[in-house]
Amino acid sequence: MKLPNFEYAAPSSLAEAVALLASGGGEAKPIAGGQSLVPMLAFRLAAPTLLVDLRRIPDLDRISVTAGGVRLGAMVRWRDITDDPRLTTAHPLLKSAVAHVAHYQVRNRGTVGGSLAHADPAAELPAIALTCEADIAAAGPSGTRGIAAADFFLGALTTALAPDEIIIEVRLPPWPPARRWGFEEFARRRGDFAMAGAALFYDEDASGKATNAHVGVLGVGDRPLRLAEVEAVLNGHVIDETTIARAQKAASASVEPADDIHASAAYRRALVGTMVERALGSACTRARASHAGPV
Amino acid sequence: MPVRFEVNGKNVEVEVEPRLTLADCLRHNLRLTGTHVGCEHGVCGACTVIVDGAAVRACLMLAVQAENTKVVTVEGLSRDDGLTPLQASFRKHHALQCGFCTPGMITTAHALLSEEPDADAERVREVLSGNLCRCTGYVSIVEAVLDARAAYRKREGTAP
Numbered sequence: 001m002k003l004p005n006f007e008y009a010a011p012s013s014l015a016e017a018v019a020l021l022a023s024g025g026g027e028a029k030p031i032a033g034g035q036s037l038v039p040m041l042a043f044r045l046a047a048p049t050l051l052v053d054l055r056r057i058p059d060l061d062r063i064s065v066t067a068g069g070v071r072l073g074a075m076v077r078w079r080d081i082t083d084d085p086r087l088t089t090a091h092p093l094l095k096s097a098v099a100h101v102a103h104y105q106v107r108n109r110g111t112v113g114g115s116l117a118h119a120d121p122a123a124e125l126p127a128i129a130l131t132c133e134a135d136i137a138a139a140g141p142s143g144t145r146g147i148a149a150a151d152f153f154l155g156a157l158t159t160a161l162a163p164d165e166i167i168i169e170v171r172l173p174p175w176p177p178a179r180r181w182g183f184e185e186f187a188r189r190r191g192d193f194a195m196a197g198a199a200l201f202y203d204e205d206a207s208g209k210a211t212n213a214h215v216g217v218l219g220v221g222d223r224p225l226r227l228a229e230v231e232a233v234l235n236g237h238v239i240d241e242t243t244i245a246r247a248q249k250a251a252s253a254s255v256e257p258a259d260d261i262h263a264s265a266a267y268r269r270a271l272v273g274t275m276v277e278r279a280l281g282s283a284c285t286r287a288r289a290s291h292a293g294p295v
Numbered sequence: 296m297p298v299r300f301e302v303n304g305k306n307v308e309v310e311v312e313p314r315l316t317l318a319d320c321l322r323h324n325l326r327l328t329g330t331h332v333g334c335e336h337g338v339c340g341a342c343t344v345i346v347d348g349a350a351v352r353a354c355l356m357l358a359v360q361a362e363n364t365k366v367v368t369v370e371g372l373s374r375d376d377g378l379t380p381l382q383a384s385f386r387k388h389h390a391l392q393c394g395f396c397t398p399g400m401i402t403t404a405h406a407l408l409s410e411e412p413d414a415d416a417e418r419v420r421e422v423l424s425g426n427l428c429r430c431t432g433y434v435s436i437v438e439a440v441l442d443a444r445a446a447y448r449k450r451e452g453t454a455p
Contacts, residue, residue, distance in 0.1 A: 001335060008296065008313030008359055031357075038316075038355040039336040051313065053360060079349070103425025104403065105340065108349040109356065190424045 003041045010053040014060075014139050014166065017052050022141050022164040024050045030166050032075055035102070035110035036118035060113070060168060065090040069174045074113025074167045082107070091172060093132070093181040093201055097124040100183070103191040113167040116152070119159045122193040122219035124185070125170075126153055130224045131199045131216030134172045140165040153223040179203055180210075180239070180287050182279030185218065186271055188262075194219045195263045198251070198275035200283070202234055210234045215247075220257040220272045229254040230276060239287075244280045251276040300361045302327065303371030311358045318342040320358035321368055329369040329398050333427070340426030343399040344368050350406035369398035372405050380446030381405060381439075390439035392430035399426045404440045412447035414440075 011017045021028045028050035031037050040046040054060060060075035065086045072081070081087060081098045088095060101107055101115075101124050115125040116136060129136065129149035136147045141164055152160050161167065185197025197218040202210040213234035215227045230250045237243045252273035257265045299308045302325060309324045316335075321327045321344065333339035335354050342353040345367040373379060378386065381401060391397045400423065407414055407422050414422070419440050420433075428436060 002319070003314040003316065005312070005314055008357070010359070010362075031360075034355055034357065034360070035337065035352075038357075041314075042336045042354075051357075055360065103340070104407070104422040105343055105350045105352045105425050106337065106355075109351050190421065 001042050001044070003038070004044060004047045006041075006048055007050045008053065009050065010056050012056040012058075014057050014168065017054060017057060017166055018139055018141055018164060020050065020052045021166065024048070024052075024163070026163040028052055028163070030054055030113075030117070032111040032114040033077065033109035034114075035106045036114055036120070040118075054113075054166065063087070067174060068171075070094065070172045072112045072170050072172070074111060074169060076112045078102070078107035078110050081112075089175075089177065091175050093175075093183055093199060094128055094172065096181075096183045097128050097199055100124055100185055100194070100197075106191075112170055116170060117159060117161060117167055119153050119155075119157050119223065120193065121156050121221060121223050122195075122197070123224075124183075124197070124199075124218065127197065127199050127216045127218035127224035129170055129172075130226060131201070131214050132172050133214070134170050136167060137169040137171065138165040139168050144168065146171075150226070156222040158223075176203060180283040182281070182283040184275045184278040184282070186275060196220050196257075196268050196271040196275050198272065198279045200230075200276065200279050202239070202283070204287075208238050209236055210239050210243075211236070215251070215276065217251065217255065217272050217275070220255040220268050225255065227251055227254050227276075234280075239280055239284055244277055244284075247280060248273040248277040296359060298359050298362050300363060301365045303367060309358065313357060313359050315358045316354050317344065317346075317356040317358045317361050317366070318353035320361075321353060321366075324358075327368050327370050331395055331398050333395070338427070339396070339399075340403065341396050341399040343402045343426065345402055345406050348406070348409070350403045367402070367405075369401050372401055381408075381443045384439040384443040384446075385436075388435045388439035388442060390431060390436040396426055396428040396430075400428070400436055404443065408440070408444060408447040412444050414444065416441060 029048040031051045032054050060073040062073045064071040070091045078101045134149045181201035183199050185194035187194045200215040202213040213231040215230040218224045230247050233247045233250045252269045257268035259265045318332050321330045331341040333341035337352050337355040344353045346364050
């Protein structure tokens with residue numbers, strides 16, 4: 001369907017963009033790549049009176065990698081992440097997850113800030129932000145504030161952002177080189193939103209037992225979820241077949257997915273367990289490969 | 296509002312409503328009807344055009360967002376004196392039947408091979424997964440794209 005009518009502005013500063021949004025009385029929306037918002041407009045799921053395009057605002061498209069972690073500017077596109085060689089070691093979980101985002105053409109325009117603000121419950125970046133305890137920086141009329149990912153996603157397509165706030169950056173904590181991680185999702189067709197997925201990591205203590213386990217899942221609730229029950233199963237244990245089987249069971253038991261046209265609740269519940277099992281399996285496979293050293 | 300950009304090497308200026316998509320602007324204002332509009336919500340890939348070197352869905356981009364960009368449509372990937380290597384490869388491999396998806400397939404494949412002339416079959420399939428074709432079953436399209444790689448290696452991926 002053709003898009004509903006709206007006014008359009010492309011300011012060249014963040015302050016101007018915030019002022020324009022504030023002037024919209026809650027009916028204005030920022031647009032970045034438009035890969036979520038334009039379909040929403042086409043379906044009349046959104047009908048803002050004003051779109052504020054962020055394309056001219058400088059410095060929002062930077063990826064910075066420092067000892068303090070990885071910072072992704074709001075206008076960083078998926079392809080910028082998959083093309084950045086630094087992220088292979090600086091944040092392999094992020095890079096692996098982003099490779100699953102949508103299709104080639106969408107990855108050329110879709111942005112970090114857009115995905116977080118859209119907050120699809122099955123999207124990859126919200127799940128990574130939650131799992132990694134990322135901080136989301138947003139600019140508003142009274143300045144910039146950081147919002148913990150755990151407080152940011154409030155429900156399907158609903159976030160803690162005020163109508164006059166703009167995401168400027170997401171900050172991911174540092175990634176130790178020895179960290180074990182896995183990302184898995186399952187969709188019927190490549191590039192579709194997943195019916196369920198898992199993003200997880202853990203560190204290992206001197207005896208090879210998992211510590212600091214973080215387990216996030218997507219597509220099985222109204223927002224991405226951390227599964228404390230699964231983390232408790234992993235922490236203090238060697239990640240072997242027995243632990244993985246327990247984690248799989250705990251994952252399925254700790255979610256309450258709903259039935260929808262894509263999958264039944266029972267299917268999603270089983271699938272999320274399988275995703276956790278596979279993600280832990282790939283974490284272990286990589287661990288064995290790195291212990292074995294170069295061949 | 297007025298918007299200026301380059302299409303297939305020519306500067307254009309059009310007067311558009313902000314809600315007009317780039318796909319509709321190309322078809323209706325600029326009469327470049329090679330860009331096809333299928334689903335209008337970013338699923339089918341028929342409207343794929345190349346903006347500043349990157350394949351994008353023209354139905355998910357506003358015409359006003361194209362300001363100061365260089366847009367290449369399927370019309371820009373042809374020449375008067377015969378078939379381009381990519382077109383010839385599509386013909387040779389019977390990579391189209393009804394032809395509706397073909398402009399999107401050609402623009403996507405051109406963008407891919409320009410950047411990655413050594414893309415393997417898995418990569419080509421992964422990239423083309425964003426373009427729906429209801430006729431061919433994809434096998435012939437993948438073969439055509441793979442077979443066209445040699446031309447892009449020779450030209451270092453610049454010309455169509």
